[in-house]
Amino acid sequence: MVARTEKLTIAQAITAGLKQAMEKDKDIVIMGEDVGRDGGVFRVTEGLMDRFGEERVIDTPLAESGIVGSAIGMAIGGFRPVVEIQFMDFMYPALNQILAHLVRYRNRSRGRYTLPVVVRMPFGGGIHPPEHHSESLEAPLLHTAGLKVVAPSNPYDAKGLILAALESEDPVIFMEPKRIYRAFKEDVPQERYSVPIGKARVAREGKDVSIITFGAAVRTSLEAAEDLEKKGTGAEVIDLRSLNPLDVDAVLSSVRKTGRAVVVHEAPKLLGIGAEIAAIIQEKALLDLLAPVGRVAGLDVPFPLPLLENHYLPNRSRIVEAALSAVNY
Amino acid sequence: MARKKIFEGFVERLEILDQDGKVDEKEMPPLKDAELVALMESMLKMRLSDQKALNLQRQGRLNTYGSVRGQEACQAGLAAALDRSDWLVPSFREHAIMVAMGVPLRSVYALWKGDERGNIHPEGVNCLPPAIPVGSQLLHANGLGMAFKMKNMKEIAVGFAGDGASSQGDFHEALNFAGVFGSRTLFFIQNNGWAISVPFHKQTKADSVAQKGLAYGVPSMQVDGNDVLAVYKASKEAVDHVRSGKGPFLLECLTYRMENHTTADDHTKYRDKEEVELWAKRDPVDRMRKYLVSRGLWSEEKEKEFAGSVAEWIESEVEALESMEPASVTDVVDFVYSDLPWHLKEEREMLLKEGN
Ligand SMILES: Cc1ncc(C[n+]2csc(CCOP(=O)(O)OP(=O)(O)O)c2C)c(N)n1
Numbered sequence A: 001m002v003a004r005t006e007k008l009t010i011a012q013a014i015t016a017g018l019k020q021a022m023e024k025d026k027d028i029v030i031m032g033e034d035v036g037r038d039g040g041v042f043r044v045t046e047g048l049m050d051r052f053g054e055e056r057v058i059d060t061p062l063a064e065s066g067i068v069g070s071a072i073g074m075a076i077g078g079f080r081p082v083v084e085i086q087f088m089d090f091m092y093p094a095l096n097q098i099l100a101h102l103v104r105y106r107n108r109s110r111g112r113y114t115l116p117v118v119v120r121m122p123f124g125g126g127i128h129p130p131e132h133h134s135e136s137l138e139a140p141l142l143h144t145a146g147l148k149v150v151a152p153s154n155p156y157d158a159k160g161l162i163l164a165a166l167e168s169e170d171p172v173i174f175m176e177p178k179r180i181y182r183a184f185k186e187d188v189p190q191e192r193y194s195v196p197i198g199k200a201r202v203a204r205e206g207k208d209v210s211i212i213t214f215g216a217a218v219r220t221s222l223e224a225a226e227d228l229e230k231k232g233t234g235a236e237v238i239d240l241r242s243l244n245p246l247d248v249d250a251v252l253s254s255v256r257k258t259g260r261a262v263v264v265h266e267a268p269k270l271l272g273i274g275a276e277i278a279a280i281i282q283e284k285a286l287l288d289l290l291a292p293v294g295r296v297a298g299l300d301v302p303f304p305l306p307l308l309e310n311h312y313l314p315n316r317s318r319i320v321e322a323a324l325s326a327v328n329y
Numbered sequence B: 001m002a003r004k005k006i007f008e009g010f011v012e013r014l015e016i017l018d019q020d021g022k023v024d025e026k027e028m029p030p031l032k033d034a035e036l037v038a039l040m041e042s043m044l045k046m047r048l049s050d051q052k053a054l055n056l057q058r059q060g061r062l063n064t065y066g067s068v069r070g071q072e073a074c075q076a077g078l079a080a081a082l083d084r085s086d087w088l089v090p091s092f093r094e095h096a097i098m099v100a101m102g103v104p105l106r107s108v109y110a111l112w113k114g115d116e117r118g119n120i121h122p123e124g125v126n127c128l129p130p131a132i133p134v135g136s137q138l139l140h141a142n143g144l145g146m147a148f149k150m151k152n153m154k155e156i157a158v159g160f161a162g163d164g165a166s167s168q169g170d171f172h173e174a175l176n177f178a179g180v181f182g183s184r185t186l187f188f189i190q191n192n193g194w195a196i197s198v199p200f201h202k203q204t205k206a207d208s209v210a211q212k213g214l215a216y217g218v219p220s221m222q223v224d225g226n227d228v229l230a231v232y233k234a235s236k237e238a239v240d241h242v243r244s245g246k247g248p249f250l251l252e253c254l255t256y257r258m259e260n261h262t263t264a265d266d267h268t269k270y271r272d273k274e275e276v277e278l279w280a281k282r283d284p285v286d287r288m289r290k291y292l293v294s295r296g297l298w299s300e301e302k303e304k305e306f307a308g309s310v311a312e313w314i315e316s317e318v319e320a321l322e323s324m325e326p327a328s329v330t331d332v333v334d335f336v337y338s339d340l341p342w343h344l345k346e347e348r349e350m351l352l353k354e355g356n
């Protein structure tokens, strides 16, 4: 039998995954601002209220702490809430609930209360919005024990990872690359499948330098890899997909092959995930390295407003330059 | 004697001007003819500059825009009741009153164009940069009002928020602090019925935002927010209360967001045409126009002439906006700290090397 597929964007693939999971598991509920009748400001929950009703697709009052805190109680009460934080930047009011409780109930109750809560957060820049709509705030979440953090970069992974997140017994932060929500369509299986949390993907093979990245920056890195190809440098692009747990084996096996690594992310460089990856590489593969691990990241500033945002974002030429300086070290 | 009533409260709503332009003479504020006309002119300026912004956005000359249409009476009425030395602590839908209080229109447009320099306000204009995280700014308004009280200053702080913001913890913390500390703060809530797609009745089980103020011991009142005379009068009472040192006040304006939430939104997805049409009949500008015409203080010719001069002002502001030199790339890093740490110095070097 030929597996049936449909052409979906990243946004549509997430919707498809949510819908499939909700059909099967009646305890999955969606909660958030504008997720119901409006279908979410990015239309990711479009049609779900019509399909599943107001009891399962819940427009909440405007309060992120209220949303996450209530989701915690609902999870203890037997539900699997999928919470939407409208933009990752608006997780701040919810951080008390996320960092003080969501990640700790299991440990605090010695395993009795597990919290299968998925928190969806559109992240990243490039959509020319007002302030506080562009940040990549994974670092504080990665720094806190007890969270799984994933970030797809394409429709296949988007559906597979949301389905995996909905099977997790522990809370999952599901970061959605908003810049490329609708940038392209790809074949996505109609059937249910999942992409395991904790596994990276080789997005492109190459022998000279490993570009390690995730989210919308995967596309930018692939473009940079084409530029590098023209200059005679083979770049391998590793799409992490999962930031915690990190697929250390995938990172190391690529770096052992190429001897060089550049980490690309939109969050500020200082104490970003690039720092952690560089540290892991030097701890576990120092002698395989032919050059220091490079980092191409956002600047260490608040994300600028649209007229200056291009100067903030990691771009093709900064990635090429970092890769070449590793190769020519 | 086991059960005693320990709290009893009520919220007043003030209405003066009806949809047909008739006023309740008993409640009329003591305004001179010229002041009545000024209220109308203030609303018209807001209406026209708002429409221009929507046009500019459609043409790609602004990035996004959040319209104030329908809320002009709230912002014009309050502006007329404030002193220019009072402080605005706005959120993202207060640009009409910001301009009325002295922020250049070009700055408002610049911010929606995506230029941080839109937050640079002229010396003497007391307006904080708009806060995007909903409700967060109310605590700053409280703190500012605490500072004014502790320094025996005559100024007051006005914290703005919408109906949606009243669900945030910060809203409640701000009111509670203000009640406890007797801050020189006016909480000015524009309840425009919607928080993006969520209607007020889904935002709270309460009938008003104003009644929440009472729970914190903050005198509170509601006003017809599409009635500029009522907003002016209620604002004046509220401002006088705060200015005279009696502590904070909450004023809720019942109004309506006539446009999309922002230009990125499509309100036809979640609200009925009938509701929008109903509110169109309550338009604040139409009402005041009817009243002034009936008093012989306004006419079609007068409006045409005034609109012409406003259009000239708007055009010159747009020209000023669009002839601004692009900001320097180093602006990205230069304002983060008073002295740059090493890593920002490195990033500054990189930006300079890359150029524009
Ligand atoms: C903390 C936070 N959460 C979410 C948002 C996204 N958002 C922007 S405006 C808005 C609705 C605000 O409604 P209301 O307070 O009634 O103000 P209005 O837009 O009607 O003027 C939302 C949800 C935000 N800016 N900040």
Ligand SMILES: [Mg+2]
Residues within 6 Å of the ligand: B162, B163, B164, B190, B191, B192, B193, B194, B195, B196
């Ligand atoms: Mg509102």
